[in-house]
Amino acid sequence: MKTIEFWYEFASTYSYPAAMRISREAANHDVVVNWRPFLLGPIFHELGWSTSPFNLQPAKGRYMWRDLERICDHNKLPFTRPEVFPQNGLLAARVALAIEDQTQRADFSRRVFRAQFGEGGDIADRTLIEAILHDMELPTHEIIASTGDPAIKAQLRDQVSEAARVGIFGAPSFVTNDNELFWGNDRLDDALLWAAKR
Amino acid sequence: MKTIEFWYEFASTYSYPAAMRISREAANHDVVVNWRPFLLGPIFHELGWSTSPFNLQPAKGRYMWRDLERICDHNKLPFTRPEVFPQNGLLAARVALAIEDQTQRADFSRRVFRAQFGEGGDIADRTLIEAILHDMELPTHEIIASTGDPAIKAQLRDQVSEAARVGIFGAPSFVTNDNELFWGNDRLDDALLWAAKR
Numbered sequence: 001m002k003t004i005e006f007w008y009e010f011a012s013t014y015s016y017p018a019a020m021r022i023s024r025e026a027a028n029h030d031v032v033v034n035w036r037p038f039l040l041g042p043i044f045h046e047l048g049w050s051t052s053p054f055n056l057q058p059a060k061g062r063y064m065w066r067d068l069e070r071i072c073d074h075n076k077l078p079f080t081r082p083e084v085f086p087q088n089g090l091l092a093a094r095v096a097l098a099i100e101d102q103t104q105r106a107d108f109s110r111r112v113f114r115a116q117f118g119e120g121g122d123i124a125d126r127t128l129i130e131a132i133l134h135d136m137e138l139p140t141h142e143i144i145a146s147t148g149d150p151a152i153k154a155q156l157r158d159q160v161s162e163a164a165r166v167g168i169f170g171a172p173s174f175v176t177n178d179n180e181l182f183w184g185n186d187r188l189d190d191a192l193l194w195a196a197k198r
Numbered sequence: 199m200k201t202i203e204f205w206y207e208f209a210s211t212y213s214y215p216a217a218m219r220i221s222r223e224a225a226n227h228d229v230v231v232n233w234r235p236f237l238l239g240p241i242f243h244e245l246g247w248s249t250s251p252f253n254l255q256p257a258k259g260r261y262m263w264r265d266l267e268r269i270c271d272h273n274k275l276p277f278t279r280p281e282v283f284p285q286n287g288l289l290a291a292r293v294a295l296a297i298e299d300q301t302q303r304a305d306f307s308r309r310v311f312r313a314q315f316g317e318g319g320d321i322a323d324r325t326l327i328e329a330i331l332h333d334m335e336l337p338t339h340e341i342i343a344s345t346g347d348p349a350i351k352a353q354l355r356d357q358v359s360e361a362a363r364v365g366i367f368g369a370p371s372f373v374t375n376d377n378e379l380f381w382g383n384d385r386l387d388d389a390l391l392w393a394a395k396r
Contacts, residue, residue: 047255057245059367063381070388169257183261186384190268 003032004195005175007163008109009040010089010096012171013054013068016117017075018185019110019172025188029196035105037096038159039089040171046164052086068117071185080120087116088124090156094147095129097155099138107136201230202393203373205361206307207238208287208294210369211252211266214315215273216383217308217370223386227394233303235294236357237287238369244362250284266315269383278318285314286322288354292345293327295353297336305334 006022008015026033044052054061065081072079092112099105111132115121121128126144133140146152163173167181174182174191178198182191204220206213224231242250252259263279270277290310297303309330313319319326324342331338344350361371365379372380372389376396380389 057367059362059365062365063367063379066379067381067385164257167257167260169255169261181261181264183265184384186382187265 001032002030002195002198003034003177004191005034005036007036007038007168007171007173007175009038009171010092010109010112010116010123011052011086012040013064013085013117014071014185015172016068016113017071017077018188019106019113020077021075022188023106026192029192031192031195033102033106035096035102035109036159036163037089037093037109037156038163038168038171039093039156042160043164043169055085072117078114078118080118082116082120082122084122084124087122090124091126091129091147092123093156093159094152095133095143097159098143098146098152104136104138108132108138111136199230200228200393200396201232201375202389203232203234205234205236205366205369205371205373207236207369208290208307208310208314208321209250209284210238211262211283211315212269212383213370214266214311215269215275216386217304217311218275219273220386221304224390227390229390229393231300231304233294233300233307234357234361235287235291235307235354236361236366236369237291237354240358241362241367253283270315276312276316278316280314280318280320282320282322285320288322289324289327289345290321291354291357292350293331293341295357296341296344296350302334302336306330306336309334 004026006018008019022033049056054064069079096105096109099108112123112129115128115132116123123129130140130144133143166175166179168183170183172185172188174188176191176195176198180194182188182194202224204216206217220231247254252262267277294303294307297306310321310327313326313330314321321327328338328342331341364373364377368381370383370386372386374389374393374396378392380386380392
């Protein structure tokens with residue numbers, strides 16, 4: 001089977017529409033998605049940035065929110081601009097890694113994105129994450145507890161290191177089997193076409 | 199007639215494919231293009247940047263060149279990475295403004311982009327600009343001389359001010375009659391669809 005690595009950051013606005021449509025569109029191309037949550041913070045920190053470029057550049061930030069609204073409208077996705085941006089996606093990323101099953105990880109990830117950008121919730125709030133796990137009928141307490149394990153913490157650090165190593169500088173990003181990198185929700189179709197041809 | 203404002207910077211890599219296809223695609227939507235050259239330098243300078251973000255962020259820069267190569271391949275456009283990046287597009291921008299006729303301005307602009315990103319030339323070189331004007335059978339010496347006029351210099355400064363005023367932070371950008379802003383070559387189709395519906 002052809003596969004594609006889907007690198008996403010829970011705080012990333014454009015990762016939201018990508019996460020909501022990638023499973024369906026990949027299936028149309030007979031491509032399997034490997035969901036790989038990571039953190040952009042450490043990568044931005046290396047550039048000397050203390051926050052999202054959408055906050056550092058106000059004109060770009062204003063544009064991004066309007067653009068995201070248009071994209072959600074086009075894709076018939078709910079959109080509510082959260083009060084806090086960027087949000088702390090550390091807990092969500094660790095929980096996503098703790099869920100090893102890819103179908104469940106994808107489902108959890110979509111729910112987190114919808115809670116944040118569809119409903120304006122704060123994903124740093126543990127009760128929000130717990131409610132999602134509860135709704136999914138997953139072992140909530142066990143999973144939340146595992147996010148304190150050194151193994152899960154190390155796994156997330158390794159994800160960030162690997163993202164940087166393959167040249168990732170933003171999210172969402174897509175990497176094909178032959179190491180072709182595509183960046184941005186607007187490159188998802190190109191990435192899937194590329195992956196399907198290899 | 200529906201119109202769209204096409205804001206481009208001669209040093210901007212993604213402005214190249216946009217410039218090469220906008221006339222044909224706008225015609226398909228019965229939309230008229232207003233070619234508006236401007237400079238990104240002063241806008242970047244306001245953010246404290248001394249050069250292109252593609253140089254400030256090496257990983258993003260490496261990605262951009264590969265992405266541009268793929269786009270040119272897809273659009274059947276010649277591509278040669280110029281040795282100098284970003285190039286000084288001041289002369290080209292002033293010449294483009296000095297050419298008031300929109301069809302000729304579009305033709306000149308496409309030739310400048312092709313010389314730079316199709317053939318790897320340096321558009322800061324006056325002889326390159328003169329050769330283009332000569333090939334177009336335009337009054338080369340007269341146009342080059344006019345780029346020293348205070349009126350042309352002021353016109354370019356005004357373009358930059360207006361770009362910033364309408365929220366432009368990058369190139370290419372597209373603005374519709376109802377002031378909807380679209381940024382990037384990958385938003386050209388969306389921008390034309392929006393313009394055509396208004």
